[in-house]
Amino acid sequence: MKRFASLLDRLVLTPQRNAKLRLMRDYFAETPDPDRGYALAALTGDLAIASVKPATLRALIGERLDGVLFYYSYDYVGDLAETIALAWPEPGTADVAPPLAAPLPKPAGAGRSRGYPKDRDKARLADVATTLSLPFDDLPEARPSRGNARTLPQPDASRGVLSPLVGEEEGGGLASMSEDGAAGFLDAGALGSAVGADDPFAWVASAAEPATPTHAHGWRATPGVGHNAPPLTLADVVETLQRTSKLEAPRVMAAWLDQLDATGRWGLIKLVGGALRVGVSARLAKQALADLGGREVNEIEEVWHGVVPPYRSLFAWLEGRGERPESRIRAPFRPVMLSHAIADSEVAAITPDAYAAEWKWDGIRVQAVVEGLAKRLYSRTGEDISAGFPDLVQSFDFQGAIDGELLVGGHSIEGFQLGSFGDLQQRLNRKVVTEQMVRRYPAFLRAYDALVIDGEDLRRLPFRARRERLEALVAGSRSQRMDVSPLVPFADTGDLTRLRSSPPDAVIEGLMLKRWDSAYEPGRPKGPWFKWKRDPHVVDAVLMYAQRGHGKRSSFYSDYTFGVWTDGETGPELVPVGKAYFGFTDEELTEIDRFVRNNTVGRFGPVREVVHQPDAGLVFEVAFEGLNRSTRHRSGVAMRFPRISRLRWDKPPGEADRLETLEALLRG
Amino acid sequence: MAAGVAAPYIQTVRPEDLLCPGPSGLFSPLGDFHIDPTRPVPRALITHGHSDHARPGHAAVMATADTIAIMEARMGAGFSGARQPVAYGEAVTINGVRVTFRPAGHVLGSAQIVVEANGLRMVASGDYKRQADPTCANFELVPCDVFITEATFGLPVFHHPPALDEIRKLIGSTEQFPERTHFVGAYSLGKAQRVIRLLRDAGYDRPVYIHGALESLCRLYQARGVALGDIRSATDDSKAREEFAGAIVVAPPGAFEGRWARRFAEPLVGFASGWMRIRQRAKQGGVELPLVISDHGDWDELTATIRETGAGEVWVTHGREEALVRWCELNGIAARPLHIVGYEDEETEGAS
Known part of the structure; x- marks a missing residue:
């Protein structure tokens, strides 16, 4: 438990992806089964244990610490889980005293x-x-x-x-x-x-x-602590919680909290609280696992749905001690094939005999798999997202594995219309979905490839053949929730250039170019598939806040929050619309850093507020892929994939763009 | 004379006559001196060399020899008028008030100041800790009637683990990330030297690089018998950034935000402070490797010390006064916060 808690502790404070990977890889290498397997499950969100409610923990600390002292502590620390972990009496400090x-x-x-x-x-x-x-x-x-x-x-x-x-x-x-x-x-x-x-x-x-306020440390006595118990393992915790009733859970938790140090207590409280929130995605944890075994992450994804915590067979395979775990579940995920962004020099090679063109839809890549009665929908990293899209999954009436784009329908009075990415987001990351959500944002699948049909693996066939099989499958389907992404006819690169810059629908973000003869290869092979995105949107925004970066950039102000003008109560004011930390060269970074240091008007920890007046400040040309509505930003909009495309030293901040420009874009 | 047992034929002295909070800090009406005054005064008794306690401009200063040396190193030779060094345990009488300096275990030269008259004993503890520290004399418990305590870490959430364990975390990280320069933010007086010394005690024998601001105090510590091993200037322009890979660089907390830090390979920022116990605080400061090492007592040390002094009355000078006062109240000890303004400046510097 202690080791797992230390891992979480380091992860939560480590911003760099590579450092996180190393922390996890080393943990997996050094920790024995079954602890590491349970840790992996906790990190990927696959650990099924009953959660312990904050109210329960509050009651437990209430039995041990004076309420006023707890209040002062909570007031200072600010986070409930952390306050409880830190304020819990250390082993051996509690004197015996009457309750107060x-x-x-x-x-x-x-x-x-x-x-x-x-x-x-x-x-x-x-x-x-x-x-x-x-x-x-x-x-x-x-x-x-x-x-x-x-x-x-x-x-x-x-x-x-x-x-x-x-x-x-x-x-x-x-x-x-x-x-x-x-x-x-x-x-x-x-x-x-x-x-x-x-x-x-x-x-x-x-x-x-x-x-009767007479006690020793402000802490009340802790009854029945076993001081000579062997160190608590993560497996002890997980396996005990799996068979502990809700009624017993508080007593069990208290005994563990008495045994652990502050980091251990914090880790335990995080573990039983549901989501860990340590800045690690399931994908990243699987990448660390791949690093451990010297394998590709898609190999992990492929076997993932055939293994269960604590993943002994998976670790055995990665360490060369066992066979590759075979997928035992029905309707397994198959690793997806990804494309490269096309370089300008490569465009000339795109001819209609060699390549097919399709629209690049602005949804999310999914894989729909049906085997017997098992129907599943996976994200492109192999996460099973079926539960969030029951309307779509139930409609599948084929046998096989289909690659496509998940989109939602809009709610236009003119009839069916594609919903924006923002609409789709309403339905993402939900474990359960309401009736209303389903009605308002019905999900459907725009298919563009077939990996398996009726038990036959098609992945080695050329794209042309797979595409024919896919069209036949969709034509024979009675589902109202599935169609085929149409091919886009073109004669030459001139056509492609025109199509790319003026697509017929706002939910298109460019073109996909696929070799007719390409097999379906997992990963990102160079050459067979290209994406050619339309030009990004750009806006002139004013630098408002700058934050220091990490690692190589820890002495540079390299993360920038920028805003555009809107009418405030007392005249025009800037509202933040996004944050970007790349897009500039090292030389430009040095220049911006100097500007930030010389024009700071406020400091908040690692953040500096930079002068942003109509006649004083720095204007960025910011490129971005799209806009979403946001309740997180005061402006009500959030940019997708924003980056600094140019520094506009020449432009007075007063001439930067206004919020209305972005709102117009949001309305399409 | 047993503490707190005033002979009946002696006129009773009230605590407020012996020491009381005034506009310049703690003042002794009977003895006519100040302890750690926050403004220039005629006669100042200084507990230790941190800048919030030891300020320049007093007409006369009494402190331990180490503290006087530290004050001179930090503020220059003219930091005060007359100076009188006192040894730990040496009794001095000022206007009929008996004054003794006892080790406080905070930093080199730090002392609690014991003030006695007519059988009433008060202890102004300055800043103190109970955890052993190889760079200074260990805290010595003095039974007393009135104990004047700090409360920098006066909340039950503060618990300082053994400092050597934290240092091992740092060494472990240099092994796990050998390509990264390990920064350790540490206050220039006391903490920096303690970190370096603990590294040596943990068996770390590679050179430790230090920021220029630490140099004079590290030399002073060495000259006064605290072995720090091979310490080198981190501001060595002849070294390529790769040469600092895996190295430990100790500097004042703010230094890593500055341009100075750019000479190092992929810095990993650590910070040695009791505040690092609070994760959010570490996170907001961009600290990746928090090291909970403090020169102040944690909650258990503060409360145990109050209890062990046997004091019937406790005054709390600075920090989280209200929680410690609350604890005293729960334990039937009279307590009051003094709200002395001006302390804690150095300790909170760069901490957020």
Whole structure:
């Protein structure tokens, strides 16, 4: 457990992809089965254990630490899981003492009348938080101020004697922050409803215990700690939780927390809390596994659905001690074939006899697989996303494996219309989907390749032959949710150039060019398939905030938040519309860094606010692939794949673009 | 004389007569001196050399010889008028007030100042820690009536693991990422030297590179008997950036943000501080390798020390006062926050 917690601890603070991979690879190499397998499952999101609710953990720490001290701690740390992990009594520190109650004080006006930050400051903090990639509810404004402007009652210092904090407000409690960032003390009357409410961050002190505030460390005694128990392993935790009832879980958790150090406790709380959120995707974890075995990641993906935690057979195979695990499940995933971006010099070689052209759809690449009664939909990395698209999956009436684009239908009064990528996003990353979602954004599959049909593996056949089989399959299907991506006729590269720059639908992002004779090869072979994207959108935006990078760039301000103009309450003001950290040369980076350092007007940790006035500041030409609506940015828009395409030293910030320009683009 | 047992024939001295918070910090009305004053005063007793406690411009300064040497190294020869070095345990009487310096275990030369008159004993502990530290004398417990404590890490979330374990994490990382230069942010007085010394104690015998700002204090520590091994200037332009691959570079926390840091290969930023216990704090500061090494007591050390002094009354000078006051109250010890403004400047520098 300790080793796993240390891994999570390092991952959460390590921004570089390669460093994350090394941390995971080394962990897998050094950790024995079955711990490493459970760790892998936790990282890929494939670990099925009942989660322990924050309310349970809050109750546990409430039995061990004075409520006021917990409040001060939570106020300082800001994160509930981390506060509990850190404030949990260290092994051997708790003295035996009678339990105490700590009805919490309810100071007048605490958390309400602070008058800080002002709205404008709030907006600025919000921008900075976005820049820092923090969730908004982690903003300083989301909790009573740290340290200085404390509004809790203080002992009467003039007499050198304490006035008891405990008192007046029986059962007064502290509140804490809910997800929307509201902070402060709850009214006593609101406490009842907060207990057991679903808000995972509501902390409520128990008022039911007798008030005898005499104990040692502020911590109450921990009963029954086994000091000589062998170190807790991840397997112990996972296997125990798999057979522990909800009722028993708190007792089991408490015993573990007593045994572990702070990092271990934090890791344990993360593990039982559901999503780990340590900046590792399932794909990245599989890449680390591939690195461990000296294999390609698509080989891992291919066998992935045939193995289960703790993946002993998978590790045995990667370490050369066993056979390749055979896929035992029906309707397995098959690694996909990817394309290269075409270089200008390669365009001339594209002729209609050698290449087929298709539209490049702006959806997500999926693989639809049906075998017997098993129907599955996979993402291009082999993640099973069937549960999010029941409407589409149920409609499959073929046997085989089809490669295509997942798109959603729009909601136009003119009838069926392709939905934008933003619409599609409404349906992504959902474990379950509501009836309303399905109605509003019906999903469908635009097929462009066939890997298997009726049990026959077609991957070695040329594209032309596969395509014919695919067209026949779709023609014979009664599904309303599947069609074939049409071929785009062309005579020469002139045609292609025209088609690419003026596609007939907004949901097209360019052309796909595929050799007629290409076999279906997993990975990204050079030559058979090209993508030729249309030119990006560009906008002139003003640099607002800059953040230091990491690794080689840790002394450079290399991550930029930029904004465009809109009408504020007091005249034109800039709103952030995106963040970019590449697209410039090393020389340009040095120039921008110098500009940032010489024009800083505010500092927030690693972030600097840079001058951004109509007549002073730096304008970037920003290229991007598309726009989504966003509730995260104040501007309401978020860019896809933004990068700095040019530095406009010549352009006064006042002449940069306005938000209306982007909004028009959003409306299509 | 047993602490707190005033003979009945002696006129009782109130704590406020012996020491009280004033506009320039802790002041002794009876003895007419200040402890760690925040502005220039006629007579100052200094607990240790950190810039928030040791300021220039006093007419007379009393401190340990190490602290006086540190003040001179940091502020120049003219940092004060008269100076009087005192040894640990040596009693000095000022206007009828008996003053003794006892080790505080914080940094080289750091002391608690014991102030006594008419059987009342008060201890101004300055900054202190209980964890052993090879670069300074260990904390010495002094039973007293009134204990004046800091509360820099005065919250139950603060627990400092053994410093050597943290140092082993650092050495482990240089083995796991041998191509990256390992930066360690450390305050220039005390922490930097402790980190280097702990590296040696952990068996690390490669050169340790230091930022120019650490040089004079590292030399001072060495001259005063703290062995730091092979330390070299990190600001060596003749070295190619690859030569720093896998090396450990110790510098003040802010240095890694500056252009100075560009001479190193793929830096991995570490920071040695008690604040590193809070993950979010490490993350916001761009710290990849937090090392929880502090020169202050953690929650358990603070509360254990208060308990062991047997003090019936506790004053809290700076830090997270309210939580420590709350703890005292739960344990039936009278406590009050002093709200002394001006401390903690150096310790929080670059910490966020």
